[in-house]
């Protein structure tokens with residue numbers, strides 16, 4: 160058993176605690192069903208931990224987190240607990256930097272009987288992934304705090320950084336993801352989203368996309384400018400499969416895409432680096448509903464499925480991919496049978512009831 164992969168579990172704050180516990184229970188059950196298992200090391204971190212100890216993560220927690228194959232995070236932060244500079248508690252952002260988690264993965268899928276913003280019946284076929292570069296792009300400016308281009312009260316410049324190294328890794332990841340989806344009966348197409356007609360950095364991003372494409376002749380590709388992509392995501396989201404883009408474009412479009420289907424409680428998320436992946440629901444700690452058994456745990460449960468799939472690839476243990484598939488099928492079928500009715504969507508099922516329903520279908 161000692162050769163089982165290990166995960167670092169950071170439950171965090173608010174509903175993060177409940178939904179991460181739900182996700183782990185479901186993941187463990189799916190693994191048991193597929194004759195595989197993972198070990199868990201829990202790491203204390205977050206706003207509550209900071210309130211109690213004055214530290215946002217336990218001693219050596221950042222380093223310890225990285226000793227596992229994957230990190231699973233509930234949600235971190237509470238509006239009432241802040242660093243002395245007034246910002247919210249966010250040790251997880253340091254994990255992203257420290258482990259170079261460059262590929263942000265945001266699946267967007269329409270489930271039967273879940274809220275649907277578009278009336279067109281084809282919207283039931285929305286099943287796509289937004290891949291967002293997460294360590295550079297325009298957000299790089301926020302990271303480096305470069306003040307050299309600031310004339311107080313007169314002008315401010317933020318810079319967009321696109322590097323060959325990160326872009327190559329991101330695009331390779333995107334092409335492999337498209338291939339994998341193809342092998343699972345999905346479209347397996349890849350769209351490069353940029354603004355290559357205006358920005359030099361974006362032209363470079365597209366150039367590296369083209370170079371990478373030469374190694375993946377089996378993957379059909381297209382380009383879309385980010386403004387046209389926003390239009391298309393509303394007009395015909397079912398026409399897209401995998402989309403790869405710069406950091407801030409992905410920040411904006413993944414919220415838009417998420418808004419087309421479900422709500423915060425359905426948005427799974429992965430952040431992948433060279434040596435480790437971090438998996439978490441895209442939502443926050445939702446202090447307004449914490450402790451009331453109202454949170455929808457499905458975003459966390461679907462994030463756990465992404466984690467198992469990742470372990471399958473990186474540890475070369477195909478049983479984990481089967482376990483991930485069990486979870487995805489359970490959620491899909493649960494909605495199709497109208498047996499999953501989260502309160503978030505006006506239904507009658509709280510965190511525990513949704514979790515039990517998924518569990519009963521995994522077994």
Ligand code: ATP
Pocket residue numbers: 174178235236423424425441442443444445446447448453454455456458503
């Ligand atoms: P963060 O800054 O960490 O992203 P936030 O301020 O954007 O946090 P969230 O914690 O994501 O806020 O919550 C936004 C809204 O969505 C809240 O009203 C919250 O109750 C709701 N919400 C978030 N997650 C869930 C969930 N899993 N189930 C039901 N409702 C949720």
Ligand code: MG
Pocket residue numbers: 442443
């Ligand atoms: Mg938010």
